[in-house]
């Protein structure tokens with residue numbers, strides 16, 4: 292397949308790219324080539340998009356309505372939903388989610404899911420999709436300090452990351468202990484760590500400081516991800532200094548704007564971490580879409596471009612920073628090797644957006660073209676080309 296008039300966001304120049312048997316055959320190709328020709332009409336090309344944080348087990352599930360709109364009530368309903376879940380339903384939903392994401396240009400995603408026996412279904416189902424799904428074993432509060440066998444079982448089975456949620460443990464001491472336990476297990480299995488951490492409006496929630504200290508002690512800064520840290524919105528000015536250049540931060544702007552500040556009077560806090568300060572200090576920040584159509588958040592989709600775009604309204608990111616958070620920064624969070632713009636001889640992985648200027652891209656539009664190896668999605672239609 293020959294792509295003509297592809298404008299790369301790497302050098303802002305127009306290229307002719309020939310993809311043959313899933314590989315980039317040439318980048319500025321001369322002469323005629325076999326196969327289909329697609330004129331991209333100067334649309335912008337980016338590397339694969341990365342969704343750094345989702346929860347696939349519960350996406351598109353129904354439970355009782357979450358009347359308070361809080362994370363606490365959402366999680367209570369979720370535990371009920373889990374009891375009724377079966378493997379066929381879970382497999383179908385996981386594959387549907389991955390297909391939706393692929394049509395959006397998302398080729399790498401990290402999902403946090405509990406260590407119930409159905410987690411095996413996700414570990415198997417992911418092999419059927421071109422989207423690379425990185426799995427986080429996410430223990431429920433109270434469990435990691437009691438019995439680590441369930442999480443260890445799935446780490447041994449191939450999950451890449453160990454999760455945790457220290458601010459939801461019963462006491463501060465239990466929360467700190469859970470951080471140490473997570474790091475101890477992750478280093479024993481040589482896995483990454485991604486903690487839901489300080490996802491509250493409480494300015495005294497400071498578990499990220501303990502996680503960073505533990506990561507520095509164990510030389511695991513590149514392995515650490517701090518997810519949410521919404522409490523940081525309310526920290527006094529210079530508190531960030533403890534975090535300097537250790538670990539990545541994942542922001543889930545849409546769900547946290549929905550969940551946080553529920554008990555505030557005006558002005559209401561929006562629960563968005565200090566992205567601008569983090570990025571200025573050189574900390575790697577990437578974006579997730581978190582809960583989608585479930586007991587925690589009733590709407591949403593996996594459109595990480597839209598999530599990053601909305602974040603830009605709340606913390607004044609420019610459009611280049613938006614793109615950075617959902618491409619290279621996401622790749623660094625997930626530790627993806629060989630990530631980047633297409634290169635001659637490498638596996639073809641690229642997204643041609645449906646726009647010609649980055650500042651005028653409508654994030655609700657499906658990409659014009661998504662290519663990953665032999666898998667192709669044209670304007671969202673991935674049905675005829677996807678692998679089984």
Ligand SMILES: [Zn+2]
Pocket residue numbers: 344345346403487581582
């Ligand atoms: Zn989450």
